[in-house]
Amino acid sequence: MQTVDAKGFKLPIIGLGTWDLRGRDCARLVEQAIRLGYRHIDTAQMYDNEREVGEGVHASGRRAEVTVTTKVQPTMLAPHDLERSVKASLAKLRLDVIDLLLIHWPNPRVPLAETLGAMAKMKREGITRQIGVSNFTVALLEEATKVSSEPLVCNQIECHPFLDQDKVIAACRQHGMAVVAYSPIARGGAKGDALLEKIGKAHGKTAPQVCLRWLVQQGIVVIPRTSKRERLEENIAIFDFALTDAEMTAIAGLARGERIVDWTWSPKWD
Template sequence: MSNLPTVTANGAEIPALGFGTFRMNGADTARMVRHVLSHGYRHVDTAQIYGNEAEVGEGLAASGVARNDVFLTTKVWVANYRHEAFLRSVDESLKKLRTDHVDLLLLHWPNAQVPLAEQIGALNQVKAAGKVRHIGVSNFSTALMAEAVVLSQAPLVTNQVEYHPYLDQAPVLAAARKAGMSVTAYYGMADGKVIDDPAIQAIGARHGKTAAQVVLRWLVQQGVVALSKTVSEDRAAANLAISDFALSDDEMAAIHALARPDGRLVSPDGLAPVWDAVAA
């Protein structure tokens, strides 16, 4: 079992390492969710647009782990942000996930076609109805985060963003902490690019760890919630094994120093906001 810490944010206790299911097909999703839960993971992340909520629910049910012991996150897709569609989509997600609530519900991307107040209002409504324990956002800039915080009656607990050694997210981290929020990191492996990075490999060699384990440790050691995704049961176990070592201040700084101006990998046209500027 894992002894990973939790991240506390505006009343939420979020397991610091979550299992992500982005770009994972249905059969692999059901198999891997069942496997990782039975081997110590306690946080699973999905989204309406991933098309695998039903298989996440299947894996959760098959795992034998009690529902209340799992921190379950899903995200409302941008096409469902109008109030009635939002409420209907959440009910559909709960049915697919085979649960009466999720632990965290996020707005998946900004959508300027629907007033942010309407989006945040719907988030608050499903929370008040008991269908959601905590609410938050994803892929929001610091400006949008600040606006969302002001609009929300209930506290927001996270902003889920792309974060890896090649992308400096210092502005988002600082803004989140000021608001009492956490940052959840996706694409921590930079779509596999970190695996062959000599600097990260060298740090891993000193600790007897893989590059992936080093990066997950780097994220968690910052107080960031890290999502890891794999269809390999062995790699899932390895990704969980990051509690038995710590990175030095110099090692943390060396990984931070890998950030570069063109490090962002995920910025889809029509969805991405005006991102925060970072130091070159």
């Protein structure tokens, strides 16, 4: 499996997103994904499925090969809450250690230095191997990298052809952090897009595969979600073709400011 190197940490370039997967279906999907070659699973406290994700990882029999990410919810960023909630996540996942722990969303009501101090403590105590952030803007990345005592290995952000994220991607690269693309097929919106369909036809691939390929070809990690086994296979079959420079540029031209994930608590986006 291809990986992206961030400060010595090797993150598998494709993972399974699990938001909205629940119960036995979630555990089964995670297990199937790992059997099909996925080596990276993305969950979060907010998804309320850490237990099932852990079950799927264990059932696969390949725990040692898999990178499991979970994220601390924004209401748990005060140090005491963070520690308590992360230990609860580890217990739900039934893992020896969390591989990658992220701040899910920034919360301006808790000083970032305090949160990052608690995140670093989780790493020092062996609760997590690595730490990082999600939904951080250029300004927040500046602040975070200044105050964190431990390296921040990634920023997980919304990223697909319909949204121009060039500024924040450049900032991640400047700080040596991997970019992890969430909603990488625009919640399914890649399917049916005329350009992606046309390029797909030329390569014998589907529009979602072209969309994912466009991201990984830029060295961006993708975590597409699906509830369907056949799509697990479709979404990972993106390493046997390459887009031309002209195709890469044409796809970049699809940007139209389409932000899918935006909440009242979102930071001021770049």
